[in-house]
Amino acid sequence: MSDREGATATGPVLARALRILSTFDTDRRAMTLSEISRQAEIPVSTVHRLVAELAAWGALERGGDGRYRVGLRLWQVGALAPRGQGLREIALPFLEDLSQITRENVQLAVREGTELVFIERIAGSEAVPVLTRVGGRFALTATGVGLVLLAHAPTEVQDEVLSGPIDRYTECTVTDPHSLRRMLADVRTTGFSISDRQVTMDALSVAAPIHSGRGHVIAAVSLVVHHGTVSPHSLAPLVQTSARAISRTLSGAA
Template sequence: MRHTSAQTPSVVDRVLAVLGAFTPERPALTLSDLSRRAGLPLSTTHRIVGELARRGALERQEDGRYRVGLWLWEVASLSPRGMGLREAAMPFLEDLYEATHENVQLAVLDAPEVVYVERISGRNAVSVVSRVGGRLAAHATGVGLVLLAHAPAEVQEQVLAGPLKAYTPKTICAPEELRRVLADVRRDGFVISDRQVEMVSLSVAAPVYGPDDDVVAAISIVVPARGADPRTLVPAVRAAARGISRTLGAPRALRQPVF
């Protein structure tokens, strides 16, 4: 992304511009690609890429293109909303997957989007567009609706102010309808998101609470829309979310009986 500000970008801005040039669709880039996509002179890009490669933040392939390096993965693993959450959640996600053999997901909010921290998917499960580390608009996903419902009011208003992207004809794009759905989620403790991202699938999602009894994540199961009775999945999804919350030390989960 080319810099348009009148202010000269700082060194940090330039480094982040280089790292931000990589996308899931373009995980490997040449030096010229990086220069163009970061909006930086080739000489500047060459210097930054060289330093990043020496630190292991980037890796140079045999064909001369660069990829994100393992050092960045090590740094990312220190995020409290990343690996620690994932480790607490994995046994419950695995149990939920073994019981259903459908897609099971764990996500956190970075409004107006959700970031997927983990996903377990079976060979015969319905296809989904989410991926670990990927993002989708919060208002269109089950996990996103759960997270928005429990987000601070100012965050909710920011998302409600739009724009609200339509993935399918079923995507909730009217602010007042979205506001009603968020109120329902807070009342019910779960949500069924029906064909909002893809017409072939729906999801059932529930909140995960942290040690301060605030919602820190959400889990969901994604199943084929045709022939599914999503309400039969609600108890299993809520039980898994409660188990993760209990592992994280959420007081409300510790007070609830174990079934």
């Protein structure tokens, strides 16, 4: 297949390069050219050329085992995202304070489309294990931060999320769209969310919104604790205080 034919069959060069990068995830951190080709559904000859260019720029790195991994240059560029590293740097002192006070897991997330992205997580010394990781994506319907972000998302985003398949993680996961709409209304009224055993059966999270200088909800912070150890309503003021402090700092930095 010629390069021109390959471009026609698999899309523009940039789109193919992005498809290659998107094949890497937590389950596929290192891959051979043939594995990348199979995951991206792009011919090996084309993958060979594009991977070489990506590696030359620093988006990918080739290890001694011949497998490719995400390169440091890509992380450096991603760190410039204002909703990522910039927000994280402003929020981190408050997240650390919340973690030190409670010794529990603290998380910071933003919404991207119909998913959330975790941009920071601080693990408490004796905290409940969680499934999240920095840079990881998750459904908006189950976690504390997800419920906050969905509650303040545009109506069309809410409709899209609630009209599609809703992932179930445990027997306590709320998957009924009408029940979720009532929960989202409560989040907007109370100013915080509670996710009780919706992701794992041993965890409960309480989350609150972070506002931009213009008042828009741009992120959410949560505290994740062992289920049954404390009342979620007793945690809400702590989380809301941290969220308000981050919001004020963001407003001052704008």
